[in-house]
Amino acid sequence: MSNRRNDSFLLVAGVLGAFGAGLAAGRSIARASASGTTDTGLPRASLLDTLAFGMEVFAPLVAQGVIIRRSPVVAAAERLDLDGRAVRRMQKLRDKYGRGPLMLPLPIRKQAVVLAPEHVRRVLDESPAPFTAASTEKRAALSHFEPKGVLVSEGAERAERRRFNEAVLDTANPAHRLAGSFLPIVEEEAARMLTGAERPGAVQGELDWNTYSDRWYRLIRRVVLGNGARDDHEIQELVVRLRGAANWAGFHPRMRAKRERFLARIQMYLDRAEPGSLAGFMAQIPRKADTEPRQQVPQWLFAFDAAVMASFRALALLASHPDQLQRAHEEIAAHPRRDALPFLRATVLEALRLWPTTPMVLRQSTAATFWENGTMPPGTGVLIHAPFFHRDDRRLPYADRFTPELWLQEQGEQDWPLIPFSDGPVTCPGRNLVLMLTSAMLASLLDGRSLRLASGQLLDPARLPGTLDNYALRFALGK
Ligand code: HEM
Structure with a gap:
């Protein structure tokens, strides 16, 4: 553990050092145009x-881990209120520079930060062109394990892989058409969580992060790959190792042998195509030469992490709001079928609004783009800081409060942009599947x-924290 902690602090120091060095090198460029506007x-x-x-x-976001979280840094972020500070810094930038987009004077890269809600909408609506999701840093990170995944694909390949993802994940359907197979798996794994029977040292009736996440990973393997993958710890270890490397993007050497082993294992389950799993369902979906089905699966395995974190935090919200917990109990009693639980879905969405699991939505412009106050050159990285838009207490009266109603009514302009699953043509195709499984859990x-x-x-x-360390949460559940 102490090695991991040292690693984390070294990482923070490294990130800050790299950023500082970049700035120092860029000083002359900035001096040349210190007027507060670009050419x-x-x-x-x-x-x-x-x-x-x-x-x-x-x-702080890079240090907490972009592809896989580093738990000691998340704990430090909660103690130091790093996410709250980040929102306040973004507010100061908006006060000083107005609507933006704000260009950062970095020597190594053209980089913009989005400050206005309508610019978030524009960037997301105009993805993947001229704002590609396959930004340089995302490609560097994800190529560790899914170089042909849809998120880092472009052009006709992207369109085909997106179609395939949407078909398998049943994106448009609030209840996935395999709900009848998936929901009993949720029920079973939840029952095992509650007994804690297989974990030595676990306290009966108490649910900690390790028990919760272990059971969830089993559930995810069953849903994605089939029941035969339930105890495939090797695939789990491979995905954790490869995601660890991906956190360092291009600064970590490629582990090609591991990546091949990981993708080959996925292929084995796809060949098996177990009925009632996404692997089985996928076998029925037409494909083309460049669909690359097995390279779409790593994203599904790893993106579920966010669902595990968000649903555990949702429990913390309910435990701290007795009236809302009562409402949850009423919904559960009234809906024995678990595929339509609007209040619990809204609770998970709130956990994601308050503590977004994709805090940085990244794009890169592929052409010059024209804004009210100027032109952004092609090849500019565009950063949307989701917590700023979700928790801006100057704009949103509910910024720091648990407000499930937000997701139960039609969202108004004043609520835009709440983007836990992104939005526009690159929006998360797993949204409905995630909400169905987490609310059922x-x-x-x-x-x-x-x-x-x-x-x-x-x-x-009255004031929910800026960061909520999911790894430290523990719940008592009783009859
Ligand atoms: C709470 C859980 C999840 C959250 C909050 C989430 C959020 C997101 C976000 C914000 C993006 C867009 C990233 C960007 O714009 O750069 C995204 C993309 C994506 N997500 Fe999710 N996701 C979740 C779970 C899942 C799951 C479980 C799956 C699959 C089973 C999935 C599949 C995908 C795919 C394939 C993309 C890429 C879409 C594209 O490039 O067109 N996600 N997700």
């Missing part, structure tokens, strides 16, 4: 503001049971 009219951040952005917004755990936060103080409903 093409967009506002340009001062060196000090760029450094503050690097230290308070960018570095919450229902199975809470059905007829009381819920208490056993790991510490309740959350303050």
Whole structure:
């Protein structure tokens, strides 16, 4: 553990060092144009503001782990309120520079930060062209395990892989057409979580992160690859190792042998095509030469992590809001079928709004783009900081409160942009599947049971924390 902690602190120092060095090298460039606007009219951040952005917004997110979270850094982020500070820094940048997009004077890269809600909408609506999701840093990270995944694909290949993902994940359908196979798996794994029977040392009736996530990973392998993969710990270890490397993007050597072993194992399950799993369903979906089915699967295995985190945090929200917990119990009693639980879905969405699991939505412009106040050159990285738009207390009266109603009614312009699953043509195609499984999991755990936060103080409903360390949460569930 202490090695992991040292690693984490080294990483923070490294990220800050790299950002600082880049800035130092770029000093001369910035001096040449210190007027606060670029040659093409967009506002340009001062060196000090760029450094503050690097230290308070960018570095904490990279240090917490973009592809796989580093738990000790998440704990430190909660203690130091790093995500809250990041939002306040973004507010200061908006106060000073207006609507943006704000260009950062980095020597190594053209980089913009989005400051206005309508610009978020534009960038997401105009993806993947001229704002490609396959940005340089995303390609560097994801090529460790899925170089042909849809998220890092372009042009006709992207269109085909997107079609394939949407078909297998049944994107448009609130209840996946394999709900009849998936929901009993949720029920079974929830029951095992509750007994904790197979984990030595686990306390009966108490649910900690290790028990919760172990059972979820088993559930995910069953849903994605089939029951035969339930205890395939090797594939789990491979995905964790490869994602660990991906956190370092291009700075970590490629582990080609591991990647091949991982993809070959996925292929084995796809060949087996177990009925009732996504692997089985996939076998019925037409494909073309460049679909690359097995390279779409790693994203499904790893993106479920966010669902595990969000649903555990959703439990913390319910435990801290007795009226809402009562409402959850009423919904569960009234809906014995677990494929339509709007309030519990809204609770998971709120956990994702309050603590977004994709805090940085990244794009890169493929052509010059024209804005009210200037032109952004092609090849510019565009960063949308989701927590700023989700938790901006100057704009949103509910910024720091649990507000499930937001997701139960039609969202208004004033709520835009709440983008836990992104939006536009690159929006997450797994959204409905995730919401179905997580809400069913919450229902199975809470059905007829009381819920208490056993790991510490309740959350303050008037001011929810900027970071919530999911790894430290523990719940008592009783009859
Ligand atoms: C709570 C859980 C999840 C959250 C919050 C989430 C969020 C996101 C976000 C924000 C993006 C867009 C990234 C970008 O714009 O750059 C995305 C993309 C994607 N997600 Fe999810 N995701 C989740 C779970 C899943 C699951 C379980 C699957 C599959 C089973 C999945 C499949 C995908 C795929 C394939 C893409 C790429 C879409 C494309 O490039 O067109 N996600 N997700």
